[in-house]
Structure formats: structure tokens, C-alpha cells
Amino acid sequence: MSCEALLTAAAQGLFPLEFDLNTARANPKSLVMSVRAYKIRPAQPADLAELVALEQQCWLKPLQASAETIQRRLQVNPTGQLVVVLDDAVVGVIYSQRINDVDGLSHHTMASVEALHQDNGAIVQLLAVNIKPDSQQRGLGDELLEFMLQYVGLMGVNSVVAVSLVKAGIKPSAMTLTDYLQYKDDRGFLIDPILRFHQAHGASLAGVITDYRLTVNNEQRAGIIIHYDLLKTPSSAC
């Protein structure tokens, strides 16, 4: 199945029952589709007000993307911005851009990183995933992220990155960030819920950008570089 056909199916609420990228690329007709309660489609300019509201519901003010930034993402890379729709309402979004190399990320902050976008960049950078608070913890974030990984994999992309923050208020203040990034539960999952969200989809930790994000108190917060190798089987890789 082509990435376009996958997206057309998702816009009708049809998703692969199982997905293995190598198999799907080698044998595009092998995908068996099943119906889900939600739909995924590219974000459109008409969604802007809902996307701005989602930003305000999901992030503290200094971390929110502005309406102008969201609008630019939709113009510059329209198929890289996907929304999840439940009962005809947009309840989540995943934003992305294309970049040429991972090393360039370390010279940027959250405010400047979108300058790296290149239409034909070989690597997809996930910029944010937002699920409306009253729709969280129902698997939608997981499924939106998983769909994006399948979709870009079928586009021919092998490598996906994100620069994530750690969730505020969880790291013990006496613990260094380096130690916190190794801190796992007895199942081998990272303690940090945002990093665990990526880990559950097969991502590895690939570095730290010390001054990536600005928080409420004008304090710089590190960005954690997350890497997905789409040709490796998704599992708890961090």
C-alpha cells in the first residue's frame, strides 16, 4: 500500500490490523485493514482555531506554538501535519518537518528549529503530539504516533527524530538529568512519561541539547533527542 492509500484509508477510519514496515514495503497488498472509531487526516487551514485551542490546552504558554507557527507548518509541509478526528471533532494533532541531518538539531532551540525544514529532507522530525486533555489516556496519542511512523515509513523514510522535553515535576531535584534518563521501572520502561511514550514505539535516546526550551520561569530546559530507526522492529528500545 502506498503512503497516499494509507492516508486515504485512515481518513475513512480504516487502519492496518498489523503493520511491519519491511513486509508492507515488500508486499504492499499484504496489509489487512480494520475499522476504528476515529479518523486521521492531514490538518487543514480550516482547523487552525481548533489547533490553537489544543496548543493552549496541552502546553504551558512559553511552550505553545503560535497560530502563525501552526499556519506556517500547514503551508510548508501540508502532509506532515495530521489530525485525529473523533465524532467529527479534532481531538489531537501530530506536527512534523523534514530535515537533512540530526547533527543540525544541536545548533537550535525550540524557537529556531523549524528553520531546518527542507522539502526533501531524508529524516522526519516530529515537532509535537497533542491530544485534548479530555481525550487523553485512551490510546489516541499512541495510535496517532504509530500511524505517523507507518505513514512516513511508506513514504520511504527510514529515520524519525524528535526533540522531547522531560515531564515537569517528576525528576527528583537531587538527581542529574543523565541519571534520570537511565531511570527505568521494573519492566524496563523509562520513568519519564513523555520519553516512555516514545520508547513504547521503539525510540532510542540519542543525545541532549542543553538549552533547547524556555519554560515559565525563564529557565532553559534540555531537549532530549529521540531517534526511531523504522527498519528495526518497534519495541522498548531506550
Ligand SMILES: CC(C)(COP(=O)(O)OP(=O)(O)OC[C@H]1O[C@@H](n2cnc3c(N)ncnc32)[C@H](O)[C@@H]1OP(=O)(O)O)[C@@H](O)C(=O)NCCC(=O)NCCS
Ligand atoms: C503525551 C500525549 C500526546 C499522550 O497522549 P494520550 O492519548 O493521552 O496517550 P495514550 O493514552 O495513547 O498513551 C499513554 C501514554 O502516553 C504517555 N502520556 C500519557 N499522558 C501523558 C502526559 N500527560 N504527559 C506526558 N506523557 C503522557 C505515557 O507514556 C502513557 O503511557 P503509560 O500509560 O504507560 O504511562 C498527551 O498526554 C498530551 O497531549 N500531552 C500534552 C502534550 C505533550 O506532553 N506531548 C508530548 C509529546 S511532544
